[in-house]
Amino acid sequence: MSGQRHRSWHTPMQARSATEAHRAATPLELFFDLCFVVAVAQAALPLHHAISENHIAEGVGTYLMVFFAIWWAWVNFTWFASAYDTDDDVYRITTLVQIAGVLVLAAGVETAFEDGTFTAIVLGFVIMRLALVAQWLRAARSDPDHRKVALRYAVGISVTQALWLVWLTVPESWSVPLFLLLALAELLVPALAEYAPGGPTTYHPHHITERYGLFTIIMLGEAVAATTIAVKTGLDEGKYLPDLVVVAASGLVIVFALWSLYFERSAHRLLSTQRTALVWGYGHYLILGAAAAVGAGLGVVVDHTTHHAHISGVVAGYAVAVPVVVFLLAVWLLHVRPVQTGARLAAYPISSVLVLLAPLGPAPVTVIAVLLAMLVVVTVAGSRRGVPAAEAPQATSLL
Missing domain, CATH: 1.20.1410 (I/LWEQ domain)
Incomplete structure (x- = not known):
């Protein structure tokens, strides 16, 4: 980041330069990562106990699913912030909402390992994704050059998030196959958004x-x-x-x-x-x-x-x-x-x-x-x- 940026309540969310000098992680990003430590610790501990108790397949399977939710939520924020971190008050508040979602997600890890219930994890995911959609819509309004890619992200995230809510209602026998399909859909959102006309975003x-x-x-x-x-x-x-x-x-x-x-x-x-x-x-x-x-x-x-x-x-x-x-x-x-x-x-x-x-x-x-x-x-x-x-x-x- 070249120089000190003036922070205000609300500034236009323009794409940041991919060659910006002295671009480093911000205190808000470091705080965001610190809150993810809670979720990761909650996932690693029951994996440890599951293996020790010889419930290896169940423990590893649940860990891979839980960690995907943690990792993907972090990835979505990180790449967006690289392109659109305005550091104004609206951006900070929206990011703090995402942090609240992380903590809700972390609170649901134990029940996911104990009885396969992912309700709290998906709820935390919903909180984070709604905040992220708001960020993409804000970028679409303020950055005409990248409006199409921002809208594709907003629509793709909204659709996949709605499908996660539906996933909570499916029979247990369908849970893992549908999880894999939805995970694939999540991974396809950035690929489809970035490669289509109007992309890519200006990550650093x-x-x-x-x-x-x-x-x-x-x-x-x-x-x-x-x-x-x-x-x-x-x-x-x-x-x-x-x-x-x-x-x-x-x-x-x-x-x-x-x-x-x-x-x-x-x-x-x-x-x-x-x-x-x-x-x-x-x-x-x-x-x-x-x-x-x-x-x-x-x-x-x-x-x-x-x-x-x-x-x-x-x-x-x-x-x-x-x-x-x-x-x-x-x-x-x-x-x-x-x-x-x-x-x-x-x-x-x-x-x-x-x-x-x-x-x-x-x-x-x-x-x-x-x-x-x-x-x-x-x-x-x-x-x-x-x-x-x-x-x-x-x-x-x-x-």
């Missing part, structure tokens, strides 16, 4: 990559918090101290490594076209969901270590290994493959295979931590000794 690549990076940090922070709480619970019994110290240390190494791998290089150059931006943005469902699930998996390992889990050591190991591999492969696809060449390009897939084998042996979490540390050395440290940034390969298509 630096701003978008910063926002996604900050949210990734929040997800990894949730992993640290979940591990800390789980270890404290185990220590309260006064036993298992050596084993828990190893689990905690290994968990920290895993989180530190995932952070290093994600932030190895800036991704803003990858968002050069609408197609690559959509793939990159949508692909973060895997990165963000896996990062939060790592914390749940580490909690499962603590439960197994303290003999509170009803699963084998192999299953407990896979509770960490699977989300780590999902994270690695998603980062490889979105951040590494478009720009990396040579032997280091194969390091992520090879490490992923080894991580998946780790639960079959002793001390799987420690082995995973060592493998990730080695991957950091090979890729991050290795790249710094390689081609200078000015001579680095140009980004290619994500697909």
Whole structure:
């Protein structure tokens, strides 16, 4: 953002420049993200308990559905704000309404896991989406050049939101298939709106990559918090101290490594076209969901270590290994493959295979931590000794 903008009660909502200098996340955006921490924590904890109690399929399925609602609500706000953040009072109030919807959504996560009731989650979603539709209609009125794309967003969001309300009434046997169809419809709204005449919106690549990076940090922070709480619970019994110290240390190494791998290089150059931006943005469902699930998996390992889990050591190991591999492969696809060449390009897939084998042996979490540390050395440290940034390969298509 170049200079300090004057804030008023109501200003015309004009599209911001995609090349605006010094564009950084605002305090309101950071507050918005902070409130999402509540929802993410509410989703990760019951996933941890479901796996420990050997309700794996139900727990993972519900987690994927709940996290989609959380992630998609965040994505919708983030991309809109990148194009139309006026920071006037009307914009701030509308954003605070969306935050209220997040909290309602978070309040419904527990019942979604316990009995499959998504009423509160959809209600929170409704609150957020109505506020977002109001924002798009305001943009359509103030920005003639992008009126058509803004109206397409407003109509698409309204229609899909109405369908979510209908979804609450369908028989349980239809719930998951219709959820998948509605999720696909949600993903199609930006694609159809942006590609049709009048698009695309003027998102800011630096701003978008910063926002996604900050949210990734929040997800990894949730992993640290979940591990800390789980270890404290185990220590309260006064036993298992050596084993828990190893689990905690290994968990920290895993989180530190995932952070290093994600932030190895800036991704803003990858968002050069609408197609690559959509793939990159949508692909973060895997990165963000896996990062939060790592914390749940580490909690499962603590439960197994303290003999509170009803699963084998192999299953407990896979509770960490699977989300780590999902994270690695998603980062490889979105951040590494478009720009990396040579032997280091194969390091992520090879490490992923080894991580998946780790639960079959002793001390799987420690082995995973060592493998990730080695991957950091090979890729991050290795790249710094390689081609200078000015001579680095140009980004290619994500697909």
